Amino acid sequence: MSNFETLQQIESAVLISVSGDVSRRQQAFEYLEQIKSNPTQSISIGFEVFQSNRTFDPLVKHFALQLIEETIKYKWTSLEPTLKVFIKEHLWSLMTENQTLPTHLKTLVTFVHRNRFEYFLF
Amino acid sequence: MSIATDSNIFFFRILVRCVCEIGKREWPQQWPSFLNELVTLATSNPKSSEYSLLILAYLVEDVIVLQTLTAVRKRDIQTTLLQHGQELVDFIEKFLDSSTTTTSSALYALTMFATFLPIEIFFTTKIIQRIVVLLQFDQHRMKAAEFLSVIADRRGKHEERLGLLELFSYLFQPTSPQNDLFSSIQQRQTSDTYDFMKQYAMILAALTEQLCYLCGNEDTQKRATLPSNFTNGTFFQILLRLMQHPSIYISLFGYQMWLQLHRANIFQANDLKTIVPLVLQALCHSLVKLPFKTKENDRGQ
Numbered sequence: 001m002s003n004f005e006t007l008q009q010i011e012s013a014v015l016i017s018v019s020g021d022v023s024r025r026q027q028a029f030e031y032l033e034q035i036k037s038n039p040t041q042s043i044s045i046g047f048e049v050f051q052s053n054r055t056f057d058p059l060v061k062h063f064a065l066q067l068i069e070e071t072i073k074y075k076w077t078s079l080e081p082t083l084k085v086f087i088k089e090h091l092w093s094l095m096t097e098n099q100t101l102p103t104h105l106k107t108l109v110t111f112v113h114r115n116r117f118e119y120f121l122f
Numbered sequence: 123m124s125i126a127t128d129s130n131i132f133f134f135r136i137l138v139r140c141v142c143e144i145g146k147r148e149w150p151q152q153w154p155s156f157l158n159e160l161v162t163l164a165t166s167n168p169k170s171s172e173y174s175l176l177i178l179a180y181l182v183e184d185v186i187v188l189q190t191l192t193a194v195r196k197r198d199i200q201t202t203l204l205q206h207g208q209e210l211v212d213f214i215e216k217f218l219d220s221s222t223t224t225t226s227s228a229l230y231a232l233t234m235f236a237t238f239l240p241i242e243i244f245f246t247t248k249i250i251q252r253i254v255v256l257l258q259f260d261q262h263r264m265k266a267a268e269f270l271s272v273i274a275d276r277r278g279k280h281e282e283r284l285g286l287l288e289l290f291s292y293l294f295q296p297t298s299p300q301n302d303l304f305s306s307i308q309q310r311q312t313s314d315t316y317d318f319m320k321q322y323a324m325i326l327a328a329l330t331e332q333l334c335y336l337c338g339n340e341d342t343q344k345r346a347t348l349p350s351n352f353t354n355g356t357f358f359q360i361l362l363r364l365m366q367h368p369s370i371y372i373s374l375f376g377y378q379m380w381l382q383l384h385r386a387n388i389f390q391a392n393d394l395k396t397i398v399p400l401v402l403q404a405l406c407h408s409l410v411k412l413p414f415k416t417k418e419n420d421r422g423q
Contacts, residue, residue: 058129065136072143084148091141092159095173096166 003048010035010045011056014063035067039075042067043083047090138173142180146191150202157206161213168224171217175227178210182234200238207239208246215249222261229253229265236272244273245285254292257300257322260314267321274328280344286332290349293325294356304363304372316369323364323375330379338386348388358397366404 009031016028036042049056049064056064071079072087079087149156164174184190185199203210214235217228232253236244244250250273256266274289276282294301303319311319336346351357364376380401383389389397 061129061133062136065133065140069136069140069143072140072147076144076147084144087140088144088153091137091144092163095137095141095163096170 003044004052006045007048007052007054007056010049010063011060014060015057018059032063036070039071039079040083042071043087046071047094050094134172135176138176138180141173141177142184145177145181146184146195146199150198157210164213164217168221171220172224172227175214175217175224175231178214179227179231179234182231182237186238187234203235204239207235207243211235211239211243211249212247215247215252218249218252218256225256225262226265229256229262229269233265233269233272236269236276241273241276241278241282241285245288250289251292254298257298263300263318264314264321267318267325270325271321271328274325274332280336280339283332283336284346286329287336287346287349289329290333290351290357293329294351294360301360301363304360304367319369320371323372326360326364327375327379330382334382334386334388338388362400362404365401366407 013028013031016024017032019025035045046064046068049061068087068091076084145153145156160174160177164171181199182203185196186203189196191199211232214228214231217224219225220228232249250270253266253269256262257270270289270293274286276286300318300322303315303322333348333352337348339345349357361376361379365373365380367373367376
């Protein structure tokens with residue numbers, strides 16, 4: 001399944017999870033919990049919602065940020081170092097409103113380069 | 123506030139929380155460039171400065187005030203914050219005359235730092251005077267008062283607290299409008315103004331406690347000189363206004379301050395002869411009480 005299709009599926013699940021349809025709500029909730037249980041997938045999807053050219057519903061953005069926040073709070077120690085760098089870089093990009101996020105390899109190279117030549121202002 | 127604005131504020135805060143949570147886990151050992159990156163972020167564009175300020179504020183709030191981390195992590199982070207305390211306060215001070223939201227974030231961050239950084243750091247520059255000026259502005263006065271309340275309530279050694287007496291000269295200037303709020307007793311006051319008055323009364327009460335500790339010390343060699351704004355009667359006038367205020371909450375602060383000053387023997391015997399009649403006159407309105415049961419009620423029973 002392509003990333004875009006995954007995002008669409010997540011968008012549907014989020015909107016169904018707050019709808020009045022009880023039977024589908026449980027299914028949607030279980031699907032979203034399954035996404036949350038995988039930290040790598042959570043981070044990837046979390047940032048892709050903001051990277052995508054399409055504008056998502058605020059509820060979907062809220063869920064995306066929730067994925068990122070809960071991964072940081074509860075699964076940080078189990079994450080790979082490269083994923084930790086990825087998260088920091090992308091959070092910084094979101095804060096500086098840079099929607100053009102670098103690729104994974106470019107991010108890694110940038111991080112290594114910055115650490116090598118960085119001087120301390122403090 | 124529109125839904126879009128609410129959403130933006132929510133996303134803003136959750137981003138701050140995410141970075142703060144990483145900082146709590148990684149800084150300083152695994153992320154030595156954290157502070158540098160926050161400074162760079164703040165200076166990159168005006169909107170980003172709020173991120174940096176709130177990340178610092180939430181970090182201090184979680185680690186120092188709420189103590190949500192283990193003792194070892196708290197010690198590591200607190201030690202590093204103390205090492206860079208002066209630079210951090212100087213950095214945050216630059217944003218005190220920015221946009222409304224940035225200034226609010228800066229005041230909030232300073233309030234968090236005021237809970238644990240050495241008091242003298244805040245008196246090395248004019249930061250206190252700048253915050254006292256902010257008391258005159260409706261949009262900033264509450265946050266400014268919260269900062270002053272925290273710093274005025276600080277504990278520590280006698281020498282560390284001496285600088286707090288300077289607050290008497292900053293807060294009780296003739297042009298300070300916040301002190302006039304207690305004298306202009308209006309039947310209808312906005313809840314914002316009343317909340318500010320309560321917060322400001324807390325500052326005055328905290329300052330009185332510091333005055334009693336520093337200037338009324340049992341060890342006469344340690345007694346500091348009374349501030350001029352106390353000896354010239356300015357502070358006493360404000361104290362009288364507090365005691366006369368119709369709000370029980372505010373007047374209680376006044377009574378407590380009066381009792382504290384007496385217990386610490388701050389007033390000289392000669393001064394008391396002048397002061398006591400004035401205080402009794404001020405309290406007359408609360409000393410005259412109507413009887414709960416009238417004769418008609420008694421006959422009826």
